[in-house]
Amino acid sequence: MATAETRDGLVRATQEAIRQKGMSGATAREIAGRASANLAAIPYHFGSKDDLVAEALLAEARELVAPVLALLGRDEPGPERAAAAVALLNDLFDRSRDRVPVYLGALAAAPHRPRVQDGLRDLWGELRTGLAHDIEAQVAAGVLPAWVAPDAMAELILSVVNGVVVASALGDDGPAHRDVAAQFLMLLLAARPPDAS
DSSP states (O other): OOHHHHHHHHHHHHHHHHHHHHHHHOOHHHHHHHHTOOTTHHHHHHSSHHHHHHHHHHHHHHHHHHHHHHHHTOOSOHHHHHHHHHHHHHHHHHHTGGGHHHHHHHHHHTTTOHHHHHHHHHHHHHHHHHHHHHHHHHHHTTSSOTTOOHHHHHHHHHHHHHHHHHHHHTTOOSSOHHHHHHHHHHHHHHTSOTTOO
8 A cells, every 4th residue: 555545544543433433433543453453653643542543633624614715716796605604503513413523522632732722723713714804805795794703703703613513422402503504604694784685
């Protein structure tokens, strides 16, 4: 197996092990077995199992948000893009429920693993910047009122998304994520000035 294939295989195997067995079940032996790789491949490619886990957690988080980043770059009116973003997040959440444990693992690891913390900070910074830029354009166009602070609203949106993910992991019997997303979108759009189109 080629070096790049082995490396990618170890990352995917780590993600699978965390999904199915949790962080404590993602042992070096479990990962190597799933990747059909030698145990020595982990330190060879990553330095340590902890570094491999960090790489897998960050890769999972980045893959999950890639469609949102692409959507933020689209050129279409703000309200339509906001509705498309909510639909995309809902569909993404439905398709990716099995990935929630890996994402939550990344959040839980961040305070103890600087590499994970730095990677998530960069990723969330990219998301927050994209959202804030989009919101700022909507405020400038009069679609959203002047009191909406782009950075704070972007942070609020990310916090709501993270809260929905955590609630889903708890098996909460509260409102469905689609209902929460619809309420949030209606709340944001209700803040539009009366003469906004």
